[in-house]
Ligand code: SF4
């Protein structure tokens with residue numbers, strides 16, 4: 001460990017601005033998740049998956065030297081069974097979260113099509129048609145709302161399908177990937193059905209074979225990735241536009257001393273989109289001015305932030321571990337939250353400041369918060385009510401708090417469609433240049449760097465370390481969720497990052513196309529964009545003809561949420577080796593670990609590892625990438641040595657195509 005790494009290892013957060021706030025809090029005896037993480041050590045039996053509490057004869061603890069072979073629960077269950085069951089329940093919970101969010105999006109699209117949610121409209125008709133195509137919904141010559149109604153209705157079927165059939169979007173995967181799912185019986189039928197079956201099979205006295213259980217875990221996770229997440233991404237694009245790169249700002253310096261600061265936090269974009277509209281209404285601005293503020297400053301946190309960052313360049317104050325710290329700047333007049341990854345600690349903390357906490361989902365209330373229930377049928381009215389609460393609270397702002405001025409530029413909003421477009425323009429978009437760059441060894445491989453930030457490590461530090469080292473090694477990074485917030489809040493999401501830190505091959509590609517070496521793809525549900533990008537790369541040819549076998553790896557170095565487990569599993573089942581940081585939630589069982597790493601890799605070419613050491617994560621990822629290159633018979637990767645015959649389409653060439661093109665809805 002070098003001196004700098006040692007210094008970071010002692011920090012609560014690897015982000016210096018966050019660290020300043022944590023230190024200010026410690027001086028003022030204000031506790032955050034960082035101190036609580038120090039006080040509350042993980043349970044040594046539950047953390048490695050050695051505790052079963054699915055019935056009330058237990059909880060049963062599977063401990064001792066030979067627990068794997070000898071320990072039994074009161075019912076006789078073995079350690080591999082209960083470790084597998086524990087993991088399955090995490091997958092089911094994570095799948096439920098993403099998919100319930102997706103259900104809300106699908107019903108909103110239906111309401112919009114029926115004229116019942118008048119504040120929303122279909123902004124991206126081209127994306128609607130693209131999705132209609134996947135669903136075999138006729139769109140040519142039909143009214144847009146009729147197409148939208150049929151699309152929404154079909155996607156809603158995916159949640160409750162009972163009889164025969166599979167999720168519609170599975171067919172967007174390469175044929176070979178689909179065949180593997182069929183062969184092993186893990187093609188999901190209905191989203192809700194897989195979650196329910198998982199909960200059934202993990203009850204006392206049902207499924208006890210760890211391998212059989214874990215296959216159902218993969219089936220459920222696929223319902224998340226190719227169901228809930230993908231449905232959510234697509235409908236969000238249809239309603240609010242498919243993202244294309246925008247320039248914005250990140251970190252705590254986004255808060256303004258002389259404006260009303262309203263922050264949206266959570267995951268769902270519906271209300272946040274309305275707030276984006278409402279804060280620029282002249283009456284609202286005049287109201288803010290009447291209270292002495294110069295204007296209204298909207299910011300975001302976590303994945304709600306990602307949604308409005310990539311569509312409207314709304315600045316982000318960062319990810320999960322920044323939520324308490326944002327309040328501690330003393331500058332947040334209101335924090336409006338929807339669902340997922342919201343710490344209940346914020347209401348207690350807010351009492352020490354002036355911040356109003358507003359819960360907005362009928363599914364999520366926190367004691368001590370104001371509840372303003374979102375209703376898509378009166379969306380703007382609700383948004384105005386929330387903005388007014390923030391404005392009215394501006395005059396209550398106290399001066400205490402750790403004011404931070406540092407902020408970084410970020411480029412965010414790389415959708416599948418934009419990545420396709422940037423490699424050939426509107427009419428000739430493809431994945432050919434990317435595949436060629438990988439084949440030639442300019443780009444060694446691709447890593448999806450995703451998942452949460454976590455107070456149990458110097459938070460955001462593992463993302464920063466891996467991002468820096470991977471691009472140094474000519475690995476292109478696609479990033480989502482709090483991983484991308486971690487990179488953004490550290491100034492990593494800019495093209496300059498390529499010039500300063502990327503290896504020579506990756507730098508050349510980034511300069512030719514005009515992109516950063518770390519592409520911000522969106523929120524947690526937008527991990528589905530990585531699935532479709534990998535599928536498009538397989539279809540393009542020259543690499544693997546399925547998702548499995550690509551020189552690609554998924555990494556979630558600071559994961560903490562059950563949603564992350566569901567995501568990791570759907571990548572593994574789709575053919576991507578995945579490495580999670582931290583300790584393994586199934587560490588207690590060698591058999592379950594073997595199945596997830598070796599057996600899954602044999603069957604699906606994907607796997608799920610847990611490795612706490614970031615240097616080992618890096619080595620493992622590069623090893624997977626290099627082995628995939630060998631198996632594909634690609635040019636051996638040697639830094640700085642690559643074939644130069646392929647010329648990528650540069651910005652000027654793309655602009656020429658642009659000029660010749662007719663104005664169109666969407667970018668692709
Ligand atoms: Fe114990 Fe079996 Fe009940 Fe689990 S299901 S708590 S192992 S008795």
Ligand code: MSK
Nearest residue numbers: 341451452481482524
């Ligand atoms: S918010 S799931 S902390 S990525 Fe999507 Fe971040 Fe993890 Fe929540």
